[in-house]
Amino acid sequence: MAVNDKCGIKKAGTRKLKRGGNKKKNKNKNKKNKKNKSTDSDEDIKIVGGNEAMENEYPWIVALFPKGQQKPDPYCGGSLIASQWVLTAVHCLKENDGTDTPASEISVLLGEHDLSDDTDGNVMILDVEEVFLHPNYADTFPPNPFTPGGHLLADVALLKLKKKVNLATYTPVCLPPEKAVASMYDGKTATAVGWGRTATVREPDILQEVEVTVTTLDSCKASYAGTFDIETGHICAADTGKDTCAGDSGGPLTVKTKKQHFLVGITSFGEGCAEPDYPGVYADVAKYRN
Numbered sequence: 001m002a003v004n005d006k007c008g009i010k011k012a013g014t015r016k017l018k019r020g021g022n023k024k025k026n027k028n029k030n031k032k033n034k035k036n037k038s039t040d041s042d043e044d045i046k047i048v049g050g051n052e053a054m055e056n057e058y059p060w061i062v063a064l065f066p067k068g069q070q071k072p073d074p075y076c077g078g079s080l081i082a083s084q085w086v087l088t089a090v091h092c093l094k095e096n097d098g099t100d101t102p103a104s105e106i107s108v109l110l111g112e113h114d115l116s117d118d119t120d121g122n123v124m125i126l127d128v129e130e131v132f133l134h135p136n137y138a139d140t141f142p143p144n145p146f147t148p149g150g151h152l153l154a155d156v157a158l159l160k161l162k163k164k165v166n167l168a169t170y171t172p173v174c175l176p177p178e179k180a181v182a183s184m185y186d187g188k189t190a191t192a193v194g195w196g197r198t199a200t201v202r203e204p205d206i207l208q209e210v211e212v213t214v215t216t217l218d219s220c221k222a223s224y225a226g227t228f229d230i231e232t233g234h235i236c237a238a239d240t241g242k243d244t245c246a247g248d249s250g251g252p253l254t255v256k257t258k259k260q261h262f263l264v265g266i267t268s269f270g271e272g273c274a275e276p277d278y279p280g281v282y283a284d285v286a287k288y289r290n
């Protein structure tokens with residue numbers, strides 16, 4: 001898809017009136033369908049340090065949830081990149097036994113804001129026609145955190161939707177220009193969004209956003225020396241107390257150039273969340289777009 005002048009433009013968004021407290025009541029909901037998609041090696045560390053997004057602010061954000069659920073309980077994020085295509089992470093589309101999740105079991109939630117409110121956003125639920133996993137995807141998770149041998153590469157997948165969505169309502173995010181390389185974004189402020197865990201809530205209802213700074217690949221490599229292999233194909237981002245976390249995987253890391261948001265990363269993994277010295281690691285979209 002060529003970069004066009006319409007992609008990546010955020011909507012003004014509307015601020016939602018706060019209704020007291022976290023409304024999530026179905027804490028022990030339907031675990032049957034619930035997959036354990038987290039690649040975070042320490043599930044007890046929980047910090048994101050972001051804010052609630054505004055309603056309709058990120059028109060390209062999607063959530064993936066198991067098909068058939070009455071109330072969507074997302075396990076991953078994704079980004080609309082064209083009328084019929086969503087970009088997400090491969091590890092979101094693997095079952096716990098390592099097999100691939102069939103397209104027929106994935107539902108894509110578009111235009112959502114507050115999962116506990118049926119009246120907000122511009123919600124659409126879409127079926128997936130076909131799943132494309134990057135052929136070089138590889139993962140190895142050591143049994144313990146902070147131990148050597150971790151490896152997660154080419155965590156990039158495309159979902160072809162059964163129906164085209166209206167791009168007047170759902171603006172796709174821009175892909176990096178063809179000549180882009182990850183190092184172009186070193187030191188830039190990037191935005192990650194998702195319904196992944198926050199410092200206080202495991203599954204927030206309202207879409208969260210956080211700003212993090214893209215690090216150089218070398219510094220990320222040094223941070224992860226002795227735990228995960230960091231190599232070309234990764235792009236890392238961090239700031240004190242700010243990070244993506246479990247459940248945000250597959251979602252967008254974008255950098256704004258003039259008015260447009262470019263998808264520079266796909267949320268992939270990290271050692272805990274917002275751990276000092278361990279940036280969030282994202283799949284490098286500029287590398288994998290070709």
Ligand code: ARG
Pocket residue numbers: 037038039040076196243244245246247248249250267268269270271272273274279280281
């Ligand atoms: N692996 C997590 C997931 O499956 C997201 C990882 C992001 N972690 C981080 N520390 N930045 O949802």
